[in-house]
Amino acid sequence: MSMYKDFNDIEMDLTEFEDQWLTKVERKQIKRRALKKLPQKKRRYLGSSVAAAAVLAISLVAFNQQSIANIPFVAGLLENWNQSNEVDWTPYKNTIGQTMSTGFGDLTLNEIIVDYDKVLVSATLELAEDSTFSYRHQLVPSIKINGQIVEKVSNSAQSIEQNNNMYLVYNEIQLEGPIKDELVSIQLSYDRMLTPSGEPPFGESVAEPWIFEVKAAQLAVQEQTIVKKLNQQVALPNGQSIVIDSIVTTPISTTVYFSGYTLDENSRMALVNEAGTVYHWQTQTTEDNRTGVMNFSGATFVDQPIYVELYDSNQLTGDRIFITDMQKQN
Numbered sequence: 481m482s483m484y485k486d487f488n489d490i491e492m493d494l495t496e497f498e499d500q501w502l503t504k505v506e507r508k509q510i511k512r513r514a515l516k517k518l519p520q521k522k523r524r525y526l527g528s529s530v531a532a533a534a535v536l537a538i539s540l541v542a543f544n545q546q547s548i549a550n551i552p553f554v555a556g557l558l559e560n561w562n563q564s565n566e567v568d569w570t571p572y573k574n575t576i577g578q579t580m581s582t583g584f585g586d587l588t589l590n591e592i593i594v595d596y597d598k599v600l601v602s603a604t605l606e607l608a609e610d611s612t613f614s615y616r617h618q619l620v621p622s623i624k625i626n627g628q629i630v631e632k633v634s635n636s637a638q639s640i641e642q643n644n645n646m647y648l649v650y651n652e653i654q655l656e657g658p659i660k661d662e663l664v665s666i667q668l669s670y671d672r673m674l675t676p677s678g679e680p681p682f683g684e685s686v687a688e689p690w691i692f693e694v695k696a697a698q699l700a701v702q703e704q705t706i707v708k709k710l711n712q713q714v715a716l717p718n719g720q721s722i723v724i725d726s727i728v729t730t731p732i733s734t735t736v737y738f739s740g741y742t743l744d745e746n747s748r749m750a751l752v753n754e755a756g757t758v759y760h761w762q763t764q765t766t767e768d769n770r771t772g773v774m775n776f777s778g779a780t781f782v783d784q785p786i787y788v789e790l791y792d793s794n795q796l797t798g799d800r801i802f803i804t805d806m807q808k809q810n
Contacts, residue, residue: 582688594698717792
């Protein structure tokens, strides 16, 4: 039996306890101490071409007495997986807390964020006895939006071990286009598993898929999303150039759509804000027609100017190029 079900069956008299809320400073202090003690592992990126590995970390989640019955005892926060800055994505997240059981184990869907044309998912896998899994295995879900199968451009995935039989499971699913609805019906079917010996992006079929049907709101993200069409050419240190076709920034991420040249390790770019904070992309895809997408998870430029800083021989040049102001339209 899942330990989550065991917790749900416990009856406790909580009237003798008073709520003790942590301050924002205390939460940050606890998070920093926890991050220093956790191992760092690379996430696997499944796309149409180029991949980038990001160093990622997981933090602790605090519970109040109402949430214990609905949320896994160990749950990863999406913001601590997908970016390194201390931000709070609570206004934009959908907390799910659903558990599905199969012969392989119990999978609990923790959180979902719908971020323009991406879906970010956090889950917890508790293995059944004799099931084989490790941080080198990744669960890759199929996805339906409002009852329709949608094509995935890419899927970034990672599994992080919590103990011998429990793993945090993360996915960032890049879709072909934005989701326009404020409230979205999502079906996630965890029906494929990548194994250490497997050849991506195929993997192995899961004999008993975990299937979740949930509703996810994205109005809070939509209200802060800014889309800028640019068609701006940027010269690279190697003599080539790319065209930044458009930029989308949300409270969760910034995405750069480009064309004209395939960015390699020696011709990369970073985004920089007015304060000088440098953001490196977590994933990049390029197509045969020389179009590409760079995702900067955790980088938001809402109502801020965006600068680009280029690499030359794997080093940032220090020269910033102004791209655009990302101002919300009244």
